Structures are given as C-alpha cells and as structure tokens.
Amino acid sequence: MTNQGNATTPCGLPDFIAFPASDSTSFTNxxxxxxxxxxxxxxxxxxxxxxxxxxxxxxxxQRPANVLLCSLAATDCLTGVATQPLFSxxxxxxxxxxxxxxxxxxxxxLRYVLTTLxxxxxxxxxxxxxxxxxxxxxNPLAYRTEVTNKGMLVTSMSKNEPPKIYVVDRNxxxxxxxxxxxIYQ
Numbered sequence: 001m002t003n004q005g006n007a008t009t010p011c012g013l014p015d016f017i018a019f020p021a022s023d024s025t026s027f028t029n030x031x032x033x034x035x036x037x038x039x040x041x042x043x044x045x046x047x048x049x050x051x052x053x054x055x056x057x058x059x060x061x062q063r064p065a066n067v068l069l070c071s072l073a074a075t076d077c078l079t080g081v082a083t084q085p086l087f088s089x090x091x092x093x094x095x096x097x098x099x100x101x102x103x104x105x106x107x108x109x110l111r112y113v114l115t116t117l118x119x120x121x122x123x124x125x126x127x128x129x130x131x132x133x134x135x136x137x138x139n140p141l142a143y144r145t146e147v148t149n150k151g152m153l154v155t156s157m158s159k160n161e162p163p164k165i166y167v168v169d170r171n172x173x174x175x176x177x178x179x180x181x182x183i184y185q
Contacts, residue, residue: 011101013108020094027095034088041088044080048073064147065136068129075121083118086111 010019020026051073055061090111097104136143 010097011104013097013104017094017108019097030091030095034092037084037088041080041084044084045077046080048076048080052077065129065132068125068132072122072125072129075118075125078114079118079122083111083114086114 020030052070055066055070086107090107093104093107096102132147135147
C-alpha cells in the first residue's frame with residue numbers, strides 16, 4: 001500500500017478511484033453492472049458492425065454523410081469490443097487490490113487510455129459531422145455538387161509528396177476558389 005498524505009491507496013492507484021467496500025452490497029452492485037454491461041457491449045459491437053456492413057454493401061447509402069457515420073460506428077465498435085469489457089474486468093479486479101497488486105496499475109492505465117482515445121475520436125468525428133451538416137444546410141445545392149466521398153476527409157499518401165489533408169468544407173470560404181483543390185500541408 002502506498003501512503004500519500006492522509007490517504008492510502010492500494011497498489012499506487014490514483015486517489016480519485018472509488019475503491020469498493022468489503023461488503024456484499026458493493027460487490028452485488030458491481031456484478032450487476034458487469035452483467036448489464038456485458039450484453040450491452042456485445043450489442044454495441046454487433047449493431048455498429050451491422051451499420052458499417054450495410055453502408056459498405058449498399059451503393060445508395062454510400063454518401064459523404066454516411067462515410068462520417070461509419071467512422072463514428074467504427075469508434076463505437078472499438079468501444080464495445082475493448083473499453084466496455086475492460087471497465088467491467090477492472091471494476092471486478094478492484095476487489096483484489098487490497099490483497100494483490102497483480103496487473104492493477106496496468107489494467108487501470110490501459111482502461112484509461114482506451115477510454116480517452118475512444119472518447120476523443122468520437123468527439124472529433126461528431127465535430128466533423130456538425131461542420132458537415134452546417135455546410136450542407138447553409139448551401140445545399142453547392143454541397144451536393146462539390147462534396148464527394150473521397151473528398152470528405154482524406155489523407156492522400158504519395159511517395160514523392162508529403163501527406164496532405166483535404167478539408168471537409170473547403171468551398172466554404174472565398175479563399176478556396178482555386179477549382180476546389182486548395183489543401184493544407
């Protein structure tokens with residue numbers, strides 16, 4: 001156990017972690033949370049995978065907005081297959097923290113990194129979707145003619161050139177009049 005000031009935290013885990021009490025009520029709550037989280041993580045993975053497969057196999061659904069929704073579905077698949085089960089395992093392993101520090105900090109750090117990454121990716125994709133929808137609503141005719149699946153948010157890699165990122169709303173400002181080919185490097 002590590003002594004940090006007045007508080008003692010097992011296994012060197014951060015102070016903000018709510019360690020479960022050694023009674024059966026908190027254990028029952030964590031088992032119920034795990035029992036509910038397990039089928040929900042399977043549902044999250046399978047339903048988002050179904051969305052990705054449906055959009056990929058149906059040509060009429062392959063629109064620029066759906067490309068962004070598939071990106072969000074891919075992030076949610078990662079959440080369902082990695083982050084949710086890892087939280088359940090970590091929460092149940094906290095009961096052993098007072099007796100054994102085996103994999104406690106590693107599991108906490110892995111869960112923290114995966115949660116931060118999936119949350120960050122989801123928020124970034126939601127931001128891009130918001131800008132895309134604002135662009136589509138502000139000038140719908142131009143949006144339909146100018147925005148393509150490839151130009152949605154593409155990183156083009158070439159052996160002779162550095163990577164280039166195409167901007168989602170590259171025609172939104174007057175400075176992007178050069179045949180819609182302005183790129184940021």
